[in-house]
Amino acid sequence: MASLPRFIAIEGIDGAGTSTQCAKVADALRAAGHAVHTTREPSDNPIGLVIRHALTSAGRFDEKAMALLFAADRLDHMSREIEPAIQEGAIVLTDRYVMSSLAYQAELLGEPENGGWIATINRYARHADLTCFVDVDAGTALERRTQRGGPAERYDDHPLQERLVRRYRALQALVPKCVRIDGSAALDKVTQAILSHILRN
Ligand code: TYD
Numbered sequence: 001m002a003s004l005p006r007f008i009a010i011e012g013i014d015g016a017g018t019s020t021q022c023a024k025v026a027d028a029l030r031a032a033g034h035a036v037h038t039t040r041e042p043s044d045n046p047i048g049l050v051i052r053h054a055l056t057s058a059g060r061f062d063e064k065a066m067a068l069l070f071a072a073d074r075l076d077h078m079s080r081e082i083e084p085a086i087q088e089g090a091i092v093l094t095d096r097y098v099m100s101s102l103a104y105q106a107e108l109l110g111e112p113e114n115g116g117w118i119a120t121i122n123r124y125a126r127h128a129d130l131t132c133f134v135d136v137d138a139g140t141a142l143e144r145r146t147q148r149g150g151p152a153e154r155y156d157d158h159p160l161q162e163r164l165v166r167r168y169r170a171l172q173a174l175v176p177k178c179v180r181i182d183g184s185a186a187l188d189k190v191t192q193a194i195l196s197h198i199l200r201n
Pocket of ligand 1: 014019040041042055070096097098100101102104105153155156
């Protein structure tokens with residue numbers, strides 16, 4: 001019990017099911033008696049709200065400025081919300097973390113996979129104890145986004161999502177304590193796969 005990971009990130013492209021899985025994994029952990037704090041990035045804190053506005057508004061933000069906003073939101077999220085929840089004894093589950101920036105912002109800016117400026121500006125972000133990369137192909141993710149509906153977001157573009165799948169797969173070996181989960185399986189199977197990694201730690 002004492003060795004359960006305290007800080008867990010769920011990652012994947014848009015439509016991979018990270019939000020659904022965060023909620024389902026949190027429910028299962030709570031049912032097993034654990035205190036769980038769920039959160040997401042962009043966060044619901046002030047810098048995250050600026051990012052969410054930029055993701056949906058027609059106004060274009062410079063991509064380098066976006067990269068800095070994601071990194072700033074992350075550090076603020078850590079000190080304001082994640083660290084205090086861990087201190088209080090909760091398991092923190094976040095829907096997206098550093099791997100998202102290493103995939104999205106590095107791809108958008110043409111940065112190398114194994115480092116570069118995106119890694120530098122995220123250097124002070126604490127490593128997750130476990131990162132679960134929910135791997136789906138871009139076609140499956142597109143179908144799910146279409147079914148879900150809602151307004152198009154800045155990075156929803158299908159050709160970009162195809163490139164992001166390749167980024168994520170390459171990053172798997174570079175992000176510490178990262179495991180790949182087959183996200184094309186049935187919802188409950190994906191949840192079980194994530195739980196087995198959390199509980200085996
Ligand atoms: P998300 O909240 O998962 O999307 P939705 O609002 O549809 O549930 O994430 C918002 C978008 O932000 C998504 O396209 C991924 C992107 N993103 C980055 O580009 N870099 C980052 O560091 C993070 C955390 C998210």
